[in-house]
Amino acid sequence: MTEKPAPAVPQAFLERRRYRSSQLIWLVPIIAAVIGLSLAVKSYYEQGPTITITFKSGEGIEAGKTKLKFKDVQVGVVQAVSIAKNNSHVVVTAKLDKEAKKLLVADTRFWVVSPRISGSNISGLSTLMGGSYIGLDVGVSKEACHEFVGLERPPAVRTDEPGRQFILRAPDLGSLSIGSPVYFRRLQVGEVIAYELNKDGRGVTFIIFIRAPYDGYVKEKTLFWQASGIELSLDADGVKVNTQSMVSVLLGGIAFLPQEDGPDIALAAANQAFTLFYSMEDALKHTDTVVETYQLLFRESVRGLSVGAPVDLRGVTIGEVSEIGLALDSARKEIMMPVEIRFYPERLQTNYRGKSGKKAALDHQKLLSGLVAKGLRAQLKTGNLLTGQLYVGLDFFPNAARATIDWQANPPQLPTEAGDLGRLQSSLIQIAQKLERMPLAELAADARKTMQNLDTTLVNADRLLHGLEESMLPEARQLVSETRNTMEELRLTLTAVHQTLAADAPLQHDLREALREMGRAAQSLRSLGEYLERHPESLFQGKKEDEK
Amino acid sequence: MQRRVHPTPEELGLASCHVCGLISKRLESDVGLLCPRCLSRLHRRKPYSIESCWALTIAALILYIPANLLPIMETGSLLSYRRDTIMSGIVHLWHTGAWGIAAIVFIASIVVPLFKLLALALLLVSVQRQSTWWPMQRMRLYRLVELVGRWSMLDIYVVTFLAALVQISSLATVRVGNGAIAFGAVVVLTMFAAMKFDPRLIWDPLRNENLP
Numbered sequence: 155m156t157e158k159p160a161p162a163v164p165q166a167f168l169e170r171r172r173y174r175s176s177q178l179i180w181l182v183p184i185i186a187a188v189i190g191l192s193l194a195v196k197s198y199y200e201q202g203p204t205i206t207i208t209f210k211s212g213e214g215i216e217a218g219k220t221k222l223k224f225k226d227v228q229v230g231v232v233q234a235v236s237i238a239k240n241n242s243h244v245v246v247t248a249k250l251d252k253e254a255k256k257l258l259v260a261d262t263r264f265w266v267v268s269p270r271i272s273g274s275n276i277s278g279l280s281t282l283m284g285g286s287y288i289g290l291d292v293g294v295s296k297e298a299c300h301e302f303v304g305l306e307r308p309p310a311v312r313t314d315e316p317g318r319q320f321i322l323r324a325p326d327l328g329s330l331s332i333g334s335p336v337y338f339r340r341l342q343v344g345e346v347i348a349y350e351l352n353k354d355g356r357g358v359t360f361i362i363f364i365r366a367p368y369d370g371y372v373k374e375k376t377l378f379w380q381a382s383g384i385e386l387s388l389d390a391d392g393v394k395v396n397t398q399s400m401v402s403v404l405l406g407g408i409a410f411l412p413q414e415d416g417p418d419i420a421l422a423a424a425n426q427a428f429t430l431f432y433s434m435e436d437a438l439k440h441t442d443t444v445v446e447t448y449q450l451l452f453r454e455s456v457r458g459l460s461v462g463a464p465v466d467l468r469g470v471t472i473g474e475v476s477e478i479g480l481a482l483d484s485a486r487k488e489i490m491m492p493v494e495i496r497f498y499p500e501r502l503q504t505n506y507r508g509k510s511g512k513k514a515a516l517d518h519q520k521l522l523s524g525l526v527a528k529g530l531r532a533q534l535k536t537g538n539l540l541t542g543q544l545y546v547g548l549d550f551f552p553n554a555a556r557a558t559i560d561w562q563a564n565p566p567q568l569p570t571e572a573g574d575l576g577r578l579q580s581s582l583i584q585i586a587q588k589l590e591r592m593p594l595a596e597l598a599a600d601a602r603k604t605m606q607n608l609d610t611t612l613v614n615a616d617r618l619l620h621g622l623e624e625s626m627l628p629e630a631r632q633l634v635s636e637t638r639n640t641m642e643e644l645r646l647t648l649t650a651v652h653q654t655l656a657a658d659a660p661l662q663h664d665l666r667e668a669l670r671e672m673g674r675a676a677q678s679l680r681s682l683g684e685y686l687e688r689h690p691e692s693l694f695q696g697k698k699e700d701e702k
Numbered sequence: 703m704q705r706r707v708h709p710t711p712e713e714l715g716l717a718s719c720h721v722c723g724l725i726s727k728r729l730e731s732d733v734g735l736l737c738p739r740c741l742s743r744l745h746r747r748k749p750y751s752i753e754s755c756w757a758l759t760i761a762a763l764i765l766y767i768p769a770n771l772l773p774i775m776e777t778g779s780l781l782s783y784r785r786d787t788i789m790s791g792i793v794h795l796w797h798t799g800a801w802g803i804a805a806i807v808f809i810a811s812i813v814v815p816l817f818k819l820l821a822l823a824l825l826l827v828s829v830q831r832q833s834t835w836w837p838m839q840r841m842r843l844y845r846l847v848e849l850v851g852r853w854s855m856l857d858i859y860v861v862t863f864l865a866a867l868v869q870i871s872s873l874a875t876v877r878v879g880n881g882a883i884a885f886g887a888v889v890v891l892t893m894f895a896a897m898k899f900d901p902r903l904i905w906d907p908l909r910n911e912n913l914p
Contacts, residue, residue, distance in 0.1 A: 166717055166726040166744055167736040179754040182891070186761035193768050193880075 202230065202250040207264045207288070209304040212244040214268050214286035221287045222248055223267075229254035232288065246304070248288070258300060261293030261313075265305040307332070311347050316366035319347070320422065322408070324430035327358050328380045329406030336362050337381055337409040343368035346408065360430065362408060372422045373412040378430045379437040381409035392538050409434065445496050446518075447476065447565040450532045450546065452491040454573055458544040459534065465495045466535075467548040473497040475546060494565060495532075495546060519561055526569060529554050534573035544573075710746075710909070717744040748900040752826060758895035759822045762888045766815060769888050772881030775861050779874040787881055788812060788857065810856045811885070818854075818892045821847045825899060832907040840904050847896050854889040858882060 212235045222230035230250030268286035336344035344364035431437035465473035477494035535547040557569035717728045719737035735744035773785035795804035864876040
């Protein structure tokens with residue numbers, strides 16, 4: 155084994171340039187520190203306020219997921235949901251963005267937006283997919299606040315929406331609810347934003363919001379009525395169905411109309427209170443400023459007369475029944491039906507308006523006394539024979555017994571006259587009495603005698619018929635058999651005809667064949683004609699073979 | 703335990719090239735030597751090894767905080783919108799039953815970077831203190847740090863792949879959060895730090911101790 159010489163280790167070179175300082179490496183952690191610090195500072199400064207909102211339930215709210223949105227822009231996120239100490243509600247802690255700070259004022263409202271179907275509108279459909287969120291509506295207060303009480307349902311009207319609120323008072327809620335539309339000439343211009351039972355329990359107070367510019371149509375004297383659902387009324391005029399629109403049929407709503415319109419009529423102040431009437435008719439009735447109450451005493455049944463039934467003077471409604479009672483007249487041992495009516499004298503007399511005060515009232519009393527002296531009486535009349543509805547009719551009965559109005563009584567009494575039905579009854583009784591007086595027994599005896607005569611006549615007639623039958627029978631029988639023979643022959647003939655005319659009959663077939671032949675002949679004739687037209691010379695020269 | 707002490711090239715008047723591994727004879731001057739084969743700089747130990755390694759480790763440590771606090775991925779779909787940090791993503795995976803994936807992500811994204819940072823810090827401190835404590839184990843630790851370094855990029859790969867692939871406009875989008883950038887920086891910085899570390903420094907104190 156030969157030992158290899160150890161390979162020479164090469165010599166290292168010497169570098170001319172000097173090392174540069176390696177301290178630059180410390181720039182890396184410095185840059186990292188700067189980035190980290192800037193991120194920390196940024197996140198510290200971007201940190202928005204934390205607020206708490208209390209809700210009755212935490213339905214749909216999830217910590218870390220549920221967002222807070224203002225005008226559909228996210229402004230924060232719910233951080234925690236916890237139960238309040240007394241277990242009465244849920245406390246939601248939410249962290250808002252920094253820019254959202256100015257949204258947090260004392261009257262800012264929060265509510266949970268979730269899918270909601272409320273008749274007229276379906277809202278929050280987007281939350282079906284993305285989960286519910288908390289909506290907020292910025293208030294107008296300047297005071298900052300970090301603790302809020304959440305609403306249980308979305309507010310009907312946003313704070314920044316232009317318009318005005320008004321107060322309506324009604325005897326009951328009807329079919330209205332929060333969000334029910336308010337119509338002006340069937341145009342939706344606002345909605346009910348709140349209602350409340352009055353403290354004394356008598357009636358309901360609504361707060362409605364009417365959007366600008368429609369709030370300008372709410373004048374000082376404006377009539378509001380419930381345009382609710384289907385208004386079905388059954389009265390002396392028959393069945394009446396009145397609706398505002400399909401939506402309000404389902405939902406109920408409020409309609410209004412200014413009583414007097416014009417540029418000079420003052421606008422209603424915001425939050426002015428109005429009365430909410432049951433119906434448009436009801437509302438229009440109350441346009442009469444002068445209302446007088448009278449009492450009518452009837453002796454007949456008032457079945458079919460209802461409160462609200464019209465008081466009619468020759469077809470014109472001038473009042474309505476306001477009360478129906480029952481009274482015992484102890485002096486005369488009689489039961490009376492006192493009916494109170496509201497009478498709108500303005501409708502009676504156009505120039506009545508303008509006069510006012512006691513003088514007008516006195517004039518009116520004098521006038522009415524005069525009318526009564528001329529025979530003006532109240533009477534129950536049947537408005538609708540089918541339903542039996544009654545109304546109070548005023549009319550003149552010149553033959554009626556004299557009567558006067560006692561103006562001292564409260565309410566004053568108008569004299570009455572028995573109604574059509576009453577009179578009908580009395581005449582029926584008269585007829586019955588006449589019937590009673592008829593000699594019925596003698597009549598019956600006469601009738602029996604007549605019957606006996608009739609019987610003998612019938613026996614004679616029977617005998618006559620029998621004789622006739624016997625003499626006529628053989629001839630009739632012969633006639634019948636002859637007729638039958640004739641009919642049989644006729645039938646045979648018809649069968650033959652039928653065979654001749656049938657589709658597969660030989661005659662038919664031959665005829666069809668003949669026709670087809672004729673068709674072919676005509677075709678050949680046509681081609682011949684065509685050929686001759688083209689080659690007239692062939693008449694002399696004959697058909698050329700090659701032209702075939 | 704018996705500690706074997708081996709001679710260093712400079713004791714033999716030699717220098718080894720870090721790049722091509724060629725051994726060459728030293729000159730008188732101790733600085734400014736170049737490898738005769740590849741012309742790389744020759745030096746006894748990696749220059750400024752400890753300082754550079756410290757700088758990069760500290761930078762990584764700083765960035766480790768935003769990497770874990772900032773969202774790494776924003777996923778938006780028709781139904782929901784999520785911003786996930788690494789930890790919340792792991793929690794989400796765990797809750798949805800993907801325990802295996804959750805464990806992998808947890809190890810690759812939380813444990814490994816933290817382990818690397820701590821291991822580097824331990825190595826650096828021990829070297830600076832001229833410690834002769836368990837050199838073999840520290841060496842193994844260093845090898846592990848080098849080996850395991852790139853696996854932390856797993857997260858970044860996943861996020862970048864998703865961000866590139868899932869862009870169905872409004873139906874589903876995935877965006878890379880700032881946390882991913884910080885996290886990527888942490889991984890890269892620790893890899894550089896491990897590269898800058900000169901493992902021979904672990905053995906130097908042993909030698910000094912045995913050569914009075």
